[in-house]
Amino acid sequence: MQISTDQIRLFNTYHEAHHKRQFEYLASELAENGLDVESLLEKISHFQVAIPSWALGTGGTRFGRFSMSGEPGNLTEKIKDIGILHQLTRSAGAVSLHIPWDIPEYPEEIKELADAYGIVFDAVNSNTFQDQPGQASSYKYGSLCATEPTVRSQAIEHNKSVIDHGIALGSKSLTVWLSDGSNFPGQLNFRKALQRTQQSLQEIYAYMPSDWKMYIEYKPYEPNFYSTVIQDWGTSHLLAQACGDRAYCLVDLGHHLPNTNIEQIVATLLWKGKLGGFHFNDSKYGDDDLTVGSIKPYQLFLIFNELVFGMENNEGHNPPLAWMIDASHNIKDPLEDLMQSLEAIRLAYAQALIVNHERLEHARDINDVTLCQEIMQAAYRTDLRPLLQEARLRTGGAIEPISFYREANIREQLTAKRGITSVATGL
Amino acid sequence: MQISTDQIRLFNTYHEAHHKRQFEYLASELAENGLDVESLLEKISHFQVAIPSWALGTGGTRFGRFSMSGEPGNLTEKIKDIGILHQLTRSAGAVSLHIPWDIPEYPEEIKELADAYGIVFDAVNSNTFQDQPGQASSYKYGSLCATEPTVRSQAIEHNKSVIDHGIALGSKSLTVWLSDGSNFPGQLNFRKALQRTQQSLQEIYAYMPSDWKMYIEYKPYEPNFYSTVIQDWGTSHLLAQACGDRAYCLVDLGHHLPNTNIEQIVATLLWKGKLGGFHFNDSKYGDDDLTVGSIKPYQLFLIFNELVFGMENNEGHNPPLAWMIDASHNIKDPLEDLMQSLEAIRLAYAQALIVNHERLEHARDINDVTLCQEIMQAAYRTDLRPLLQEARLRTGGAIEPISFYREANIREQLTAKRGITSVATGL
Amino acid sequence: MQISTDQIRLFNTYHEAHHKRQFEYLASELAENGLDVESLLEKISHFQVAIPSWALGTGGTRFGRFSMSGEPGNLTEKIKDIGILHQLTRSAGAVSLHIPWDIPEYPEEIKELADAYGIVFDAVNSNTFQDQPGQASSYKYGSLCATEPTVRSQAIEHNKSVIDHGIALGSKSLTVWLSDGSNFPGQLNFRKALQRTQQSLQEIYAYMPSDWKMYIEYKPYEPNFYSTVIQDWGTSHLLAQACGDRAYCLVDLGHHLPNTNIEQIVATLLWKGKLGGFHFNDSKYGDDDLTVGSIKPYQLFLIFNELVFGMENNEGHNPPLAWMIDASHNIKDPLEDLMQSLEAIRLAYAQALIVNHERLEHARDINDVTLCQEIMQAAYRTDLRPLLQEARLRTGGAIEPISFYREANIREQLTAKRGITSVATGL
């Protein structure tokens, strides 16, 4: 489904007067605070987030999945869905494929399609946390860490084939997330499991083209687990060091123990030049994969504050980060949910951009704690939505993407085309 | 599959000499501490735990399920599996059915089968957390709390039909567990959702025969949730009060926030006479449904200490509790896993039985904190396994159930009969 | 120290132009959304929060306290400090005394002083978590729950004397917070400890004048604890029920286990008409007593959303709540810190006031989850600071209280008067 540019323009015309008033007010306020509004708009417009190919369908839990209608039934339709997102928000200009859920049969065609939508191929993701039909060995007891050499080989080969798929599409990085671990105390020899994982990762790393990067995800627990092999950033960092210069840690917001200070982890990894990628979502209890910014928006802002500082003071030569939304859309229309996430991400980014770092550093130097807090809260409390709207307006997106989506009956159109019972591959 | 009594007797003969030496030593030690060993054996032998009908197959997560061979394919086979458990351990003399996973087609036949194994029918469980094929309305947005009256009606009717099934089998109680709640802030009007839930429960309660009890489970979160309607024991208690005298709270060990003092909740509910049932499992991070006692065995002992005290000082007229194992067996043979759980439960119970409560109360009265701890740890550190073995030996079970199970190749026999790919209904 | 009205007016004059532009923009935006700005201003202006008498000095941890200069050395000076807060913010029109830290020697004089500042006496707080010099019995092993009758009597008598002090000042409620509990498993008989606590509270309740209320605080843990007697709202609610109609639960934001859904507890207690008071603070890990809104401002908004709904739909006949800041000011100037807290509280309240409840209820009814989130976030993301400023301006406060405080060198003046080493009573 291609939304016509005219349709968006028409929609914007209706909302433009109100928007302009809001934007002008905000712009003058920002300018008064010494901020360069044009530069802000440019930075915001450039900020693009990858959509994982499996996020376009409804997600589920162990109790099942409540599907919605019009889900994309294949990769082509998924790319088209991302196309809709990108057309409306101008911020979803990348896709992150999950293999084997979304193996491109005809890579060239898929590339062309993505290209038509202005979408590039970001990191490819392997999957050794599920058994696939017809698979020789099972990952029941782990994959890259398995005691059985044949299981490890199979998992390594799978990762290599994911790299191959990525090469065909123009990807430049591989994300490895493992649910390897143990369910009971004593089940696993922690050291040996980590050593085997390291060897497996090194083998995969060696297979990557020399311009590729590897992102190693960590996670403290999975449902029913007692331990995971890569439980925290420290372990991920050890593995990345052991693999080589182009191996990095990947931070997923939901992969932490209760109360973890994630923004500090971000700062530390950026300092060391070892932060590779970022998976956005939100959560209240565990790895809930909820809409970005729906639970702890202030934390998201604090994280962006570290990201902005880290990238602008890049003494660790950290490469540009791979941004991805990694949420599960169980009861909302996935496209609406993703638009809410994209908005929350850009909002937090914009808030971080208007922090007055010069004043902040000075307040820190003299331990003026009250002032530090005032500076942070002033940025966060500013209503920057008109800035995001302006960025969208200027780049051809919709001022209000969700309103457009609803008024244009896009889900209804997709359902008409794809049917009520189409089910997307994924979780 | 029926294990012959002779086979067990033969097995025990081999292990009896060693066991007797261990038991005699232990018995003399206990007697020296003023304990009546025969009375302990009797109490332990009487302690029976219900097995849920869905626990005989392998469990899974949202990433899938790694099935094992020989899983029971229907309710008859499930009852037979529990029969094996009960024959070997003499502690699994009850089954708890989950509807609609295990609707008994011919209740009388099932009753006779269970009877033959000495198994009674404990609480029946309803399921409104999943949609069943052909169901008129969906539980996507909740069941007993749903805003849609038709959804609520359907959920209430389902619970009534579960009661009907239970009546046919001789059950005397209904367990209600809900995954009702919300995924995002603002989605639910907390008060109205609780009121609707209360009304629905009252309607179900009114339908129950006058000798039935209702157990209301609580749980603070589910994966992907922001709130659950019955988040804690306080809410469950409010609802039980609103329903009537025969409505009780049900405590599931895995349904608490990190660090909750569960033993204190148990003490409080027993005092108020409102503790109805207990679901055993263990966990390290969330509601992990691991083998009982596999992670926090001391906590299990502390809980049993409250249960023993509460039942022996029953001023709140709390009825006998419904005990059930509520674990998920994802990577172990479910029957072996359940035998480990049964052992851990009886062990904790036995440890609690040998606490010297007279000395303990005195130490508490004079605030001798060191001594309180010494008394608790002395009971816990005593190796009571020979006591459990003796209780099994005397009641016809196997001294070492898992060894018997393995030596007798029971899983292999089940697989030969049922096949490699049989899959049990359940999660 | 009395700040002259002229001084504030002069200050405001400098900031008024900018403020007016911001306010007019905001007012027009709000009006466009159908909101009655005058009514909002009135509600906000009426919202008053009590300052605890012990919060005017720096707080400490077990590692010590880093005092600042000019701390109030007696109750008179503390009232004067609250006077400064109230003059500048017009939102701190109440004081909550902590006995025995702040026993008023001449109640009438203190009342007159407070009256001069427009400050009323809110709930009085007892303290049985510390031993006072010369005290007959020690609270080492608890107070209202103690096994020793003499300890309990002493604690009960102390609470009665606190009520007497409160009567003399015009207070109408007593807040009871206990650090009673146990440090080790087995130390306490949970049931008996709870029963003794109930009896003690009932005796205190009986002593209260018939127009008084009792607020019973709960808390899951203290440093070094294994259990607390009143671990959660459920226990507090049982006790309040046992005491009588004028006994209520008190929610302190920091008194919960990790990830607790506090807003839901608020909703439940309001429904039952049993929410008496509220202690504001914020925290990242435990009961950190940080500045309100400094860590989880969105949660604060969600809580206010429940409070606003609950008070406007008061079927449980919940009385007006006692609001109090309960934070510890360890490294910031306490007065600045309190001004930041007061601002955060009013901001969250204002955000909750602009939630369109009619639209929200409709979205909930039709399970439009996306829309529910949009409505909540739209309110939260609106920059309402100009509204708070306008409310202050109209009631005689300072547009920017902290700026005024700094420009007027208030701390320096207090230091000049009170000295560098004055230390406030309290923690």
Add this chain to the structure above:
Amino acid sequence: MQISTDQIRLFNTYHEAHHKRQFEYLASELAENGLDVESLLEKISHFQVAIPSWALGTGGTRFGRFSMSGEPGNLTEKIKDIGILHQLTRSAGAVSLHIPWDIPEYPEEIKELADAYGIVFDAVNSNTFQDQPGQASSYKYGSLCATEPTVRSQAIEHNKSVIDHGIALGSKSLTVWLSDGSNFPGQLNFRKALQRTQQSLQEIYAYMPSDWKMYIEYKPYEPNFYSTVIQDWGTSHLLAQACGDRAYCLVDLGHHLPNTNIEQIVATLLWKGKLGGFHFNDSKYGDDDLTVGSIKPYQLFLIFNELVFGMENNEGHNPPLAWMIDASHNIKDPLEDLMQSLEAIRLAYAQALIVNHERLEHARDINDVTLCQEIMQAAYRTDLRPLLQEARLRTGGAIEPISFYREANIREQLTAKRGITSVATGL
């Protein structure tokens, strides 16, 4: 106070008959399982734990401290208290000094005294988390991380002087624990604070004699904190790497977020040869500093299981660890509390020693998860207390240290000598 050897011998005579019966039974059971009892006894006897000099007095919280009588009033008396512990348990053969709480005026005399008790000087601890009277700069805003160079210099110099004190006593290591961090978001530049900390530590490291080691402690939070500079083992590891080969991580059991898998951290650090020291305590909620093994004894066993495996398979060339009890004795007699901790530590160690690692590794290799659990639980459930008693008996300690301590009225004697109101330096 010196306990006479005869007194202990006499005491043991009374308990020996019963003990021997228990020990012989246990020894024969262990031998039957192929274990070398003599070797176990030797290993257990050699296991010595350091007592921190500040742990001999009662600890406190921010609410105060409930002192007990007979507390040691100076370092000499503290050494004597440890002497009592060591005489009775034969497991407390080391002391860990905390400077400036326990600066030895006459090191030679203190050394001689300690020597007379068979006590060596383990790691010395610096303290830059409190201001000392007369100190030039304050640590209010941090110490090694402070923005003020003079503060950092002072903290570095303090650490150097601690090293000097340690050299005089024969210590060979320095433990650095910081409460540096921030209370509010934005207060600290995470990167710069970590860089400054690294520089400070490097300067201290350079000052250490070439046979010294540095132990760097981590901790995720302190009361009232938003962040700590060294929040986790990953950060501690980065710093240790940056300092040099003789810098190590120190694990304190209480310094982790809820649910952390500490045993896995231990395994990882041992693999890398970077685990320097270990602080024992236990906790239910936060850093509660409770008696070792009083809350989670199974976790303690699992940790020892890693320690035993790691030290016996020392491919990372990890040096012998510095073991220390780091608990706070708030309501128990500190000496009794420490005896309970020492018993729990040796018990967990003994349990780990009897794990059949050969069988375990085999079970792991074939993914026999049930068997892995059986092996672990079999070791843990064995009652090994007679083994610990035998180890004490053979090395001249008391079979039942706490009974001896009480029967001999040691606390009463100490009180008679030192008075009722003596207060030990420390927290």
